[in-house]
Amino acid sequence: MSKKLLKWNEDRTLFPEKNSEGKIDVDYDSHKFMKIWHGPQHPGITGNMSLELTLLGDEVMDCETHVGYLHRGFEKLMERRKYIQCFPIVCRVAVPEPDFNEYCFASAMEELAGIEVPEAAEWLRTLVLEMSRLQSFLAWIGGQAGSLGQGIIGQWTIYLRDLILDRFEELTGGRIYHMYMLPGGVRGLLPDGFRERMTQNLDDIDKFMKDVKKVMFDNYVFKKRTVGMGVIDPAWINPFGITGPNARAAGVAKDVRKDNPYLKYPELDFEPVVGKDSDIYTRADVRRRDLLMTVDLIRQIMAKIPDKGDIRAKTPNVLHWKVPAGETYSRAECTRGEYGYYMVSDGTEYPRRINVRGPSYTHAVALLEKMIVNANIADVAGLMVSLHTYPPEIER
Amino acid sequence: MTKLNDILSPFTAWKHVVREPVTIKDPLNREAADRYRGFHKNDISECIGCGTCESICQNAAIDLVPVDGVETKDGDSGLRPRVDYGRCCWCGLCVDVCTTNSLSLSNEYTWVDEDPDNFRFVPGAENKSWDNREKGYKKPGNGYELYSPVRESMEELEPEQRDQSFIEIVQGYSKEQAEKEADRCVECGICVATCPAHMGIPEYIKAIRNDDLNEGLRVLYDTNPLPEICGRICTHKCETVCSVGHHGDPLSIRWLKRYIADQNPAEEYKKILNTETLQPTGKKVAIIGSGPSGLSAAHYLALMGYQCTIYEKLPAAGGMMRFGIPEYRLPYDQLDKDINYILSLGVEIKYNMTIGKDITLEELNKQYDAVFSGTGLHMGRSTRVPGTDHPEVYQAVDLLRDIVLGNEVPVKEKIVVIGGGNVAMDITRSLARLQKQKFGKVDMLTTSLESEDIMPADREEVIEAREENAVIDPGWGPVEIETEGDKVKGLHVVKCLSVFDENRRFAPKFDEEQKKFFPADMVVESIGQGMDLSYLSEEFKEQLKMDPRGRILVNDDFQTSVDWLFAGGDMIQGPDVIHGIANGHKAAMGIDKYLSDK
Numbered sequence: 001m002s003k004k005l006l007k008w009n010e011d012r013t014l015f016p017e018k019n020s021e022g023k024i025d026v027d028y029d030s031h032k033f034m035k036i037w038h039g040p041q042h043p044g045i046t047g048n049m050s051l052e053l054t055l056l057g058d059e060v061m062d063c064e065t066h067v068g069y070l071h072r073g074f075e076k077l078m079e080r081r082k083y084i085q086c087f088p089i090v091c092r093v094a095v096p097e098p099d100f101n102e103y104c105f106a107s108a109m110e111e112l113a114g115i116e117v118p119e120a121a122e123w124l125r126t127l128v129l130e131m132s133r134l135q136s137f138l139a140w141i142g143g144q145a146g147s148l149g150q151g152i153i154g155q156w157t158i159y160l161r162d163l164i165l166d167r168f169e170e171l172t173g174g175r176i177y178h179m180y181m182l183p184g185g186v187r188g189l190l191p192d193g194f195r196e197r198m199t200q201n202l203d204d205i206d207k208f209m210k211d212v213k214k215v216m217f218d219n220y221v222f223k224k225r226t227v228g229m230g231v232i233d234p235a236w237i238n239p240f241g242i243t244g245p246n247a248r249a250a251g252v253a254k255d256v257r258k259d260n261p262y263l264k265y266p267e268l269d270f271e272p273v274v275g276k277d278s279d280i281y282t283r284a285d286v287r288r289r290d291l292l293m294t295v296d297l298i299r300q301i302m303a304k305i306p307d308k309g310d311i312r313a314k315t316p317n318v319l320h321w322k323v324p325a326g327e328t329y330s331r332a333e334c335t336r337g338e339y340g341y342y343m344v345s346d347g348t349e350y351p352r353r354i355n356v357r358g359p360s361y362t363h364a365v366a367l368l369e370k371m372i373v374n375a376n377i378a379d380v381a382g383l384m385v386s387l388h389t390y391p392p393e394i395e396r
Numbered sequence: 397m398t399k400l401n402d403i404l405s406p407f408t409a410w411k412h413v414v415r416e417p418v419t420i421k422d423p424l425n426r427e428a429a430d431r432y433r434g435f436h437k438n439d440i441s442e443c444i445g446c447g448t449c450e451s452i453c454q455n456a457a458i459d460l461v462p463v464d465g466v467e468t469k470d471g472d473s474g475l476r477p478r479v480d481y482g483r484c485c486w487c488g489l490c491v492d493v494c495t496t497n498s499l500s501l502s503n504e505y506t507w508v509d510e511d512p513d514n515f516r517f518v519p520g521a522e523n524k525s526w527d528n529r530e531k532g533y534k535k536p537g538n539g540y541e542l543y544s545p546v547r548e549s550m551e552e553l554e555p556e557q558r559d560q561s562f563i564e565i566v567q568g569y570s571k572e573q574a575e576k577e578a579d580r581c582v583e584c585g586i587c588v589a590t591c592p593a594h595m596g597i598p599e600y601i602k603a604i605r606n607d608d609l610n611e612g613l614r615v616l617y618d619t620n621p622l623p624e625i626c627g628r629i630c631t632h633k634c635e636t637v638c639s640v641g642h643h644g645d646p647l648s649i650r651w652l653k654r655y656i657a658d659q660n661p662a663e664e665y666k667k668i669l670n671t672e673t674l675q676p677t678g679k680k681v682a683i684i685g686s687g688p689s690g691l692s693a694a695h696y697l698a699l700m701g702y703q704c705t706i707y708e709k710l711p712a713a714g715g716m717m718r719f720g721i722p723e724y725r726l727p728y729d730q731l732d733k734d735i736n737y738i739l740s741l742g743v744e745i746k747y748n749m750t751i752g753k754d755i756t757l758e759e760l761n762k763q764y765d766a767v768f769s770g771t772g773l774h775m776g777r778s779t780r781v782p783g784t785d786h787p788e789v790y791q792a793v794d795l796l797r798d799i800v801l802g803n804e805v806p807v808k809e810k811i812v813v814i815g816g817g818n819v820a821m822d823i824t825r826s827l828a829r830l831q832k833q834k835f836g837k838v839d840m841l842t843t844s845l846e847s848e849d850i851m852p853a854d855r856e857e858v859i860e861a862r863e864e865n866a867v868i869d870p871g872w873g874p875v876e877i878e879t880e881g882d883k884v885k886g887l888h889v890v891k892c893l894s895v896f897d898e899n900r901r902f903a904p905k906f907d908e909e910q911k912k913f914f915p916a917d918m919v920v921e922s923i924g925q926g927m928d929l930s931y932l933s934e935e936f937k938e939q940l941k942m943d944p945r946g947r948i949l950v951n952d953d954f955q956t957s958v959d960w961l962f963a964g965g966d967m968i969q970g971p972d973v974i975h976g977i978a979n980g981h982k983a984a985m986g987i988d989k990y991l992s993d994k
Contacts, residue, residue, distance in 0.1 A: 085454035088487035152409050159418045173431040173533045179487045188431060188536050211408055218405035220398060310539030317543035317579045319452060319493070320605065
């Protein structure tokens, strides 16, 4: 850590001695160390995951991440399901942001099968992905503020997120698990009056986000606890596979929407949001600006999306769709970074192998273990949330 | 550096203290969005229990179960989906794949109940508060289909190419077309129950998808030894009930069957079907008539090791398939392909042998262990209106037979056909071809009692006949054939208002005021056929039990009241090829049972 929040106690007799290299050896028998479990029920742990922390006073000496609390074996399940039967289960891989699973799964299949998705469906997919990003950011921002003691932000943003969920309900028929983008297209055009309601919601979000900026970001306490904390060294980005806002806050403009454009993103006007300092504050700010950019992108999409047109391409009968043999990797930019599906088909009605690349896997395990050492116990939750991780996508 | 703004700015939050609350006052009664995927609804009278919802459900949340008040019948399994809300994830794929569009989801999403078992229910059969809700998730339109509702088109000769010759009209599917068409199948199996022979239709369609046509042929021969023939002229009751046909075109099951048979070379049949060596039983069976039922019985008996001999009155095998169906629908080489394979199993045919004349039934009984009779319906029925005894009034079956035998067929410039079935269409289109050859033009008129919507002929037959310039004018009842000396002048008809009474009994009603006259040089009657049992001696007839309509009574094994005589085909059930094949198969098993017990 580049900066310590609390001053050391001058009386070093309570603490273990440093060794010749200036480090402290962990010796549990000395009774000067304490091991505690942070999670899996801790509210600062986003989802079911836990950290096994070794503490010296209130300083973290060592950390081991534990996952596996919600392992449901999706990748294996999919090998025993026909392709269309995978469609209802992929969204469960990442609960708070399911649409990227649907999109990556569908687009991987379409690529292998050589299917072109109709224009209207492409726009609707772009819209749904951006709406999904928006609601996920709104949920996260409440978590970030809450982990540092600001409950009010979460109350506002969860309300805003519910407005987007209402729009999801209208468009897709579901609030959380939308099951909207199935291989070949989508399941419905925009309902009547959707544009007006969406525009109203976006205006509300814009208005609230101004207050969020004032209350959370222009806040002495928040700055004191986050500026200079939890810095990700730009040199770690490639070795650790860091993507999304975590990388962009370090000044690396990684964004799949620009680097490898998909759907209708080439027709939209935007620039990836980049930060500089790579600390918790910068990451939060990059996400806040990314959220506002998503609001702007949805406005652009709403202006261009067609009201009519085919919503699904002609595909083989889904009950026995044999996807041509081959392999592919399909990816998209979710709120946490690069989301991807690696799909292998052996030409039968069942996928041979599907591997889900959830960005949380690289962020929440090795990277967190590295960053958390020497942090104060009070900052662990804030640090973890600042990486924006969803354990379900670690355990596919 | 600490900014004063960073200390003052957070107090902005206080302005929200006076804001209106955003929570919903009564969340339990909040109505969901119009498209919300809530609880299931099923229009139980539309549903046919095809089970595609069950097969697509990845949670195994749907089971098909019997329901009170729903009977199993052709095109309806009698089962209805039961949904288990302990497993359902409300993905709505069951709605998307529903072939009848009977299944939908309402936008109701709250259901409180004390008994967990209640959450397993049959939508539509158990009354629920959301049954009449209009809102909810239905199958989307706008090109959204999980399987293609459109039939793969079949290449056919153009009317002008075909109306002068007897060349086969339907060209058959290419590999690509067949695989595309086979892909449309939802494998519900509704067709299997309706097919008289209970053919493994989804299995052979699957074999086409897997490009394993040898396997396809094996599936065909399990239940049908005449696939080339059935692949062309079957009455395809399977297609009538095909679940895909409820909202789209039914599968071309018949053409797919033909595709499998066409693609397998005749010389490899024995190898593919593993019939190169058969274990003889040493017992002999005589079969009368080489029509579909006789050939089918001979085939399955031969497989079981019986030595079969077919006695055929005419100089060629096939019965009505050869002498009733024109060559443009069923080419003789394809007919021979099926027949020759059956003969290659050791079946013998004695041609030009008339029972009762060349050999008696009693003699057959002495020479053979059992006898199967499938002599069919070869006697044309007459309308018996005045004038039908005139020499220029013909029977369709006689003319069709003469065309095949190469006998001279009378063809006049102006011909009227009475009848609305497939035989009427066959004779209309055959005579139209002969007219075109002889006079260079077609002047055929076909009239029937039945109006256009209830004409028994296949729809495509009527359409094709019209394409070949024959006039079809249905809905008239014949009154008299006007004759003048040795010439026919034409047919007088009156408007037929209805053919059947409310009990579906034949009781035509006419409007005597609406009259019409169809001028003609020749009239052909094609209103049905009767059986000819003259080969049975009077004493033998007395031993046989008959039903009131004069048909021979048989049991489930197609055994008559005389234990060594079995009977099947058109004279027992039908009239079509596939019933004959099914009868022959069942009779073969009945004969095997009878001879094994003997």
